[in-house]
Amino acid sequence: MIFRLAALLALAMPTAAYSQTATGYGAPGENEAPIAFLIDVSSGQVLFERNADRRFIPASMTKAMTIYLAFELIEQGRLDPGQVMTVREDTWREWAGKGSTMFLPADARVRVDDLIAAIANVSANDGSIVLAEGQAGTVDAWVEEMNRHARLLGMTNSHFGTPNGWPDEGRTFTSARDLARLGEALVEQHPKKFARYVGRAGFTFNGITQPNRDPIIGRVRGADGIKTGFTNEAGFGFLGTAQRGGQRLVMVVAGIDRTAARARVSRRFIEWGFEAFERQRLFVDGALVGRARVQGGDARSVELATERTVFVNVPKGQVRAMTINIVYDGPLRAPIEAGENIARLEILVPGMEPAIVPLVASEAVNRAGFFRRIFNGIAGWLT
Incomplete structure (x- = not known):
C-alpha cells in the first residue's frame, strides 16, 4: 500500500515571464530543438x-x-x-x-x-x-x-x-x-x-x-x-x-x-x-518532515528526515499552489536503520513535473520482541 501525507503551500513570485526571461534567454522552440x-x-x-x-x-x-x-x-x-x-x-x-x-x-x-x-x-x-x-x-x-x-x-x-x-x-x-x-x-x-x-x-x-x-x-x-x-x-x-x-x-x-x-x-x-525561476528553500538538511508507520518494530512509527537541503523552483511572475506529499510503501517493516532511505518527498508545482526528494529514517527502529508485538497489535486495533 502507498501512503501519502499531503500539505499545501502557495508561493507568489515577482518579476519575469516563464517561457522567456527579460534578458532574452529562453527554452528552445520545437523547430530549434525537437x-x-x-x-x-x-x-x-x-x-x-x-x-x-x-x-x-x-x-x-x-x-x-x-x-x-x-x-x-x-x-x-x-x-x-x-x-x-x-x-x-x-x-x-x-x-x-x-x-x-x-x-x-x-x-x-x-x-x-x-x-x-x-x-x-x-x-x-x-x-x-x-x-x-x-x-x-x-x-x-x-x-x-x-x-x-x-x-x-x-x-x-x-x-x-x-x-x-x-x-x-x-x-x-x-x-x-x-x-x-x-x-x-x-x-x-x-x-x-x-x-x-x-x-x-x-x-x-x-x-x-x-x-x-x-x-x-x-x-x-x-x-x-x-x-x-x-x-x-x-x-x-x-x-x-x-x-x-x-x-x-x-x-x-x-x-x-x-x-x-x-x-x-x-x-x-x-x-x-x-x-526564469525563483529558487526557494523548503527544508534544511536533516529537517524532520513527517512520520511513517512501522510494522513489527519497537516503535510504531519513525520520523522522516531530509538528507540534503530541499529547494524548489517556481516560474517567476506566477502564483502557484504547491502540494507536498510524503510517499512510502507501507506500513514499513522493522528493522530499519538510521539514515536508511525509506520514503520520498514529492513536490508538485502545477504545470511542472514533480520534484522527487529522498527521505531517510532519522533513527533506528529495531524488531519488536514478543510482548511488544502483542502490545502494538492491541494498540493498532484500538486506534
Whole structure:
C-alpha cells in the first residue's frame, strides 16, 4: 500500500515571464530543438521537457557512458589511471583518423589517464576503443558493462552497441531523460573525477593540441561539460551542465540541424534555467518532515528526515499552489536503520513535473520482541 501525507503551500513570485526571461534567454522552440530536457539535479525538479522519452541516436554523447563506466571501474579498483595500454595493430588500422581522434600512433603505449581525458574533451573515437579493449579484453565485453550500468541507473530507454557512438545501424539509442540521468550520475557520484577529467578547454597528446568543442564551456558562467554528439543521421546534440551557487542544472538537446544552432540553443537554454525561476528553500538538511508507520518494530512509527537541503523552483511572475506529499510503501517493516532511505518527498508545482526528494529514517527502529508485538497489535486495533 502507498501512503501519502499531503500539505499545501502557495508561493507568489515577482518579476519575469516563464517561457522567456527579460534578458532574452529562453527554452528552445520545437523547430530549434525537437528534443529538449532541463533538470535541476540539486532539487530533482524538471524545469523543461519536450519529447524527453523519445528514443534517438546519441552519436558521440555515447561516450558519456564510457566515461561513467571508467569512473565506476576506477572506484572499484578495476581500472588504474596510471595503467598503460597498448594500441593493437588491428585497432589502429580501423580507427586511425576515423572521425574525432586523439591521433594515437600504431603500437602506441598510452595511459588510461590520457585516454579518459581525450574521450571527455576531444571525443576520441580511437581512445574509446583502446580503453574498452585494454580493460575488458574486447569491445563487446565493455559494451555489455555499459548496458549493465545503464540498467542500474534506470536508463530504461537506452541501449549501447559501441563505446564511442559510431553509427551501428540503430543498435545504439537513448532518450533525453536517460542522458540527463547519466549526467547527474557523473557529477553526483563522481564529483572529483568529473572535475579532473571533464570540461577542459582542450587536450594535448603526442604534441597535438585540440580544442574542446563544448558549446558552453568558457561562455556560460559555471559551465563544466559534458559531451557533444553529431552524425548525419542523428544531427547535432549536447549533454551539458553548469553550476552556480550550489544549484546544478543538467540539460539535453538533440536533433538540431547545425552546429551554430546547437551552440546558440544550448547557451540560451541553460541561462534560461538559471534566470526564469525563483529558487526557494523548503527544508534544511536533516529537517524532520513527517512520520511513517512501522510494522513489527519497537516503535510504531519513525520520523522522516531530509538528507540534503530541499529547494524548489517556481516560474517567476506566477502564483502557484504547491502540494507536498510524503510517499512510502507501507506500513514499513522493522528493522530499519538510521539514515536508511525509506520514503520520498514529492513536490508538485502545477504545470511542472514533480520534484522527487529522498527521505531517510532519522533513527533506528529495531524488531519488536514478543510482548511488544502483542502490545502494538492491541494498540493498532484500538486506534
